[in-house]
Amino acid sequence: MTAGAYQRAYEKSLTDPKSFWLQAAAGVEWEVPPTRALDDSRAPLYRWFPDARLNACANALDRHVAAGHGDRTALVYDSAMLGATESFTYARLLDEVSRFAGVLRAQGVDQGDRVILYLPMIPQAVIAMLACARIGAVHSVVFGGFAPREVASRVRDAAPTVIVTASGGLEPNRRVEYLPAVDEALRLSGHRVRAVIVAERDGFAHDRSEFDGAGSDGAGDAVPWLSWTEEMAGATAVDPVPVAATDPLYILYTSGTTGTPKGVVRDTGGACVALTWSMANIYDVGPGQVMWTASDVGWVVGHSYIVYGPLLAGATTVLYEGKPVGTPDAGAFWRVIDDHRVDVLFTAPTALRAIRKADPEASLLAEHDLSSLRTLFAAGERLDTDTYRWAAEHLQVPVVDHWWQTETGWAICVNPRGLEALPIKPGSPTVPAPGFDLEIVDGSGAPQASGDEGNIVIRLPLPPGTLTTLWGSDERYVSSYLTAFPGFYATGDSGYRDEDGYLFVMGRTDDVINVAGHRLSTGAIEQVVGSHPAVAECAVIGVADALKGQKAVAYVVLKSGVDVEPEDLQRQLVGLVRQEIGPVADFRTAVVVDALPKTRSGKILRKTMRQMADGEDYVVPSTIEDPAVIDALQPVLRPEPRTASERA
Numbered sequence: 001m002t003a004g005a006y007q008r009a010y011e012k013s014l015t016d017p018k019s020f021w022l023q024a025a026a027g028v029e030w031e032v033p034p035t036r037a038l039d040d041s042r043a044p045l046y047r048w049f050p051d052a053r054l055n056a057c058a059n060a061l062d063r064h065v066a067a068g069h070g071d072r073t074a075l076v077y078d079s080a081m082l083g084a085t086e087s088f089t090y091a092r093l094l095d096e097v098s099r100f101a102g103v104l105r106a107q108g109v110d111q112g113d114r115v116i117l118y119l120p121m122i123p124q125a126v127i128a129m130l131a132c133a134r135i136g137a138v139h140s141v142v143f144g145g146f147a148p149r150e151v152a153s154r155v156r157d158a159a160p161t162v163i164v165t166a167s168g169g170l171e172p173n174r175r176v177e178y179l180p181a182v183d184e185a186l187r188l189s190g191h192r193v194r195a196v197i198v199a200e201r202d203g204f205a206h207d208r209s210e211f212d213g214a215g216s217d218g219a220g221d222a223v224p225w226l227s228w229t230e231e232m233a234g235a236t237a238v239d240p241v242p243v244a245a246t247d248p249l250y251i252l253y254t255s256g257t258t259g260t261p262k263g264v265v266r267d268t269g270g271a272c273v274a275l276t277w278s279m280a281n282i283y284d285v286g287p288g289q290v291m292w293t294a295s296d297v298g299w300v301v302g303h304s305y306i307v308y309g310p311l312l313a314g315a316t317t318v319l320y321e322g323k324p325v326g327t328p329d330a331g332a333f334w335r336v337i338d339d340h341r342v343d344v345l346f347t348a349p350t351a352l353r354a355i356r357k358a359d360p361e362a363s364l365l366a367e368h369d370l371s372s373l374r375t376l377f378a379a380g381e382r383l384d385t386d387t388y389r390w391a392a393e394h395l396q397v398p399v400v401d402h403w404w405q406t407e408t409g410w411a412i413c414v415n416p417r418g419l420e421a422l423p424i425k426p427g428s429p430t431v432p433a434p435g436f437d438l439e440i441v442d443g444s445g446a447p448q449a450s451g452d453e454g455n456i457v458i459r460l461p462l463p464p465g466t467l468t469t470l471w472g473s474d475e476r477y478v479s480s481y482l483t484a485f486p487g488f489y490a491t492g493d494s495g496y497r498d499e500d501g502y503l504f505v506m507g508r509t510d511d512v513i514n515v516a517g518h519r520l521s522t523g524a525i526e527q528v529v530g531s532h533p534a535v536a537e538c539a540v541i542g543v544a545d546a547l548k549g550q551k552a553v554a555y556v557v558l559k560s561g562v563d564v565e566p567e568d569l570q571r572q573l574v575g576l577v578r579q580e581i582g583p584v585a586d587f588r589t590a591v592v593v594d595a596l597p598k599t600r601s602g603k604i605l606r607k608t609m610r611q612m613a614d615g616e617d618y619v620v621p622s623t624i625e626d627p628a629v630i631d632a633l634q635p636v637l638r639p640e641p642r643t644a645s646e647r648a
């Protein structure tokens with residue numbers, strides 16, 4: 001780590017990106033090494049390392065075992081829900097992954113086929129992801145908190161050959177039943193898979209035969225529901241299949257502005273190069289060190305830094321099944337750091353706020369030895385300054401905010417600790433990572449002066465490891481991200497840079513909201529709320545929430561003549577959103593109003609409503625249809641006056 005190292009790396013990555021990334025590519029083991037960095041012949045669609053071949057699983061596992069490190073710990077599964085821990089050496093993980101790859105093969109999964117994984121935080125989730133990568137199949141993990149309808153939309157889009165699930169998940173106040181959910185998702189999707197493979201969990205005694213036949217295409221052919229344990233017992237290990245660097249490693253669906261999720265496609269070579277580079281240069285984690293990313297494998301953070309990043313680096317990764325609080329208490333994170341001698345923790349600010357709320361003085365820290373911890377990274381939402389200060393004061397390690405998205409796969413802006421520890425400015429994720437050429441522009445694409453807020457855009461091409469397209473639709477990729485500002489990728493976030501070039505991310509410019517670090521589409525929630533027979537129209541907005549960052553609140557106008565108690569309606573709508581989108585939406589509030597503010601062309605003024613609810617200054621557009629609606633809404637949206645700290 002040397003002073004100026006960041007600036008040198010950043011400049012080189014922009015002035016000579018090809019040699020910068022070819023050099024970074026040397027950190028990866030290739031079957032056929034790249035001789036060319038970038039194929040720009042189909043711009044704005046770019047492909048990194050177009051003539052190279054590799055296997056991501058071989059890079060994550062085989063190469064470390066072949067180098068004599070098979071005895072090192074690859075994965076520690078720590079379940080606060082079960083009070084149990086299990087460790088996997090690189091050799092053991094390689095054995096299980098190779099055999100599960102054989103199980104997938106035996107079910108007809110081939111290179112390029114998709115496999116949907118809908119699992120809780122258990123080792124089988126990691127094993128199944130790596131097994132897909134081993135045979136060149138494309139995994140698509142669906143977060144366990146999504147309802148069957150959301151799983152179904154992903155099944156329809158990805159058309160998987162096989163689904164891998166578990167007999168059950170454990171949440172603090174309930175058990176998650178995956179089998180009926182998969183059964184319903186298959187029925188809703190109308191798609192037929194060759195098999196559903198079920199990882200059995202103790203305590204979930206499901207009779208799989210109950211579900212045999214689900215997802216049949218009407219011809220009545222039964223879809224077999226297979227036991228993970230039984231299939232593994234007779235499985236043949238398979239070798240890694242080298243794939244083109246440009247072949248997809250995975251699809252990860254994320255919320256857009258509409259109800260239809262976007263299937264972000266990550267290519268194999270780009271992901272391996274960028275994640276390997278980031279482990280050394282951003283997280284400063286190398287072989288034998290321990291990284292704990294307290295997220296879920298269903299999110300991009302989990303893909304990159306529970307699974308691929310740490311294993312590519314030959315480090316130990318911790319897979320934690322539990323919550324920051326209540327499993328059993330707000331000392332859970334400190335216990336895990338202590339038990340597994342964690343070097344680097346990566347979590348969402350919401351988790352820190354939850355711990356702080358339960359234990360404001362961090363008194364439970366005294367019960368644990370945190371001397372192994374070097375750095376705390378936070379992402380998923382803005383790290384507010386209060387939470388930053390609390391964590392920095394109590395943990396006495398650098399607390400590093402970094403900003404990224406499902407689409408980018410790794411940090412767009414960060415304090416690259418492995419390269420150079422830059423000064424931390426609370427509230428800022430610091431500076432652009434090498435490869436990300438940021439601009440702040442107004443709505444017409446004109447660059448903004450430092451200090452002026454605008455759309456954050458990234459000049460094309462994006463660096464390796466970012467999305468290459470949306471599954472099945474280059475057009476949707478181009479129209480969603482590359483059209484608003486030609487030559488740039490539109491992040492959908494707004495912000496500004498200060499005079500030192502530090503970025504401040506202020507929030508989304510679209511209808512995406514962030515609840516407890518989980519990305520949700522207000523449009524999708526609106527679709528569900530609007531489907532209730534009593535609802536004439538509705539607007540769902542993300543309102544500031546002290547614990548979860550934002551919460552989704554629906555404002556509904558009733559159909560004329562409808563007579564329903566507001567509490568009853570709220571209960572029904574909450575149930576409907578839970579059933580259709582899932583508990584992850586954490587939707588709890590629906591308010592009946594007389595009218596919604598609209599422009600004369602009929603567009604609901606959601607931004608103005610959010611600003612009113614959050615106590616921000618707002619300007620009512622001159623195109624408003626009826627200004628009186630705003631006056632009537634004021635006491636509903638903002639019943640409490642602004643607090644002194646909000647006014648400050």
Ligand code: COA
Nearest residue numbers: 144145171176294295301348350351354380516517583584
């Ligand atoms: N499978 C099934 N259900 C799930 C789930 C999963 N994997 N994850 C969450 N849910 C459910 C919860 O059980 C809860 O359901 P309930 O309404 O029946 O209680 C609902 O979804 C909301 O869950 P959650 O967001 O966890 O809220 P909470 O109030 O239980 O906990 C926090 C609050 C702050 C502790 C929790 O949100 C948290 O740990 N946040 C950090 C999130 C994070 O790491 N995000 C990753 C982004 S990088």
Ligand code: AMP
Nearest residue numbers: 379380381382402403404405406505519
């Ligand atoms: P996701 O794709 O789920 O990772 O969500 C990405 C979105 O979360 C970004 O577009 C931002 O709006 C928000 N986000 C993630 N990390 C940060 C951060 N460090 N600061 C501010 N916003 C963030």
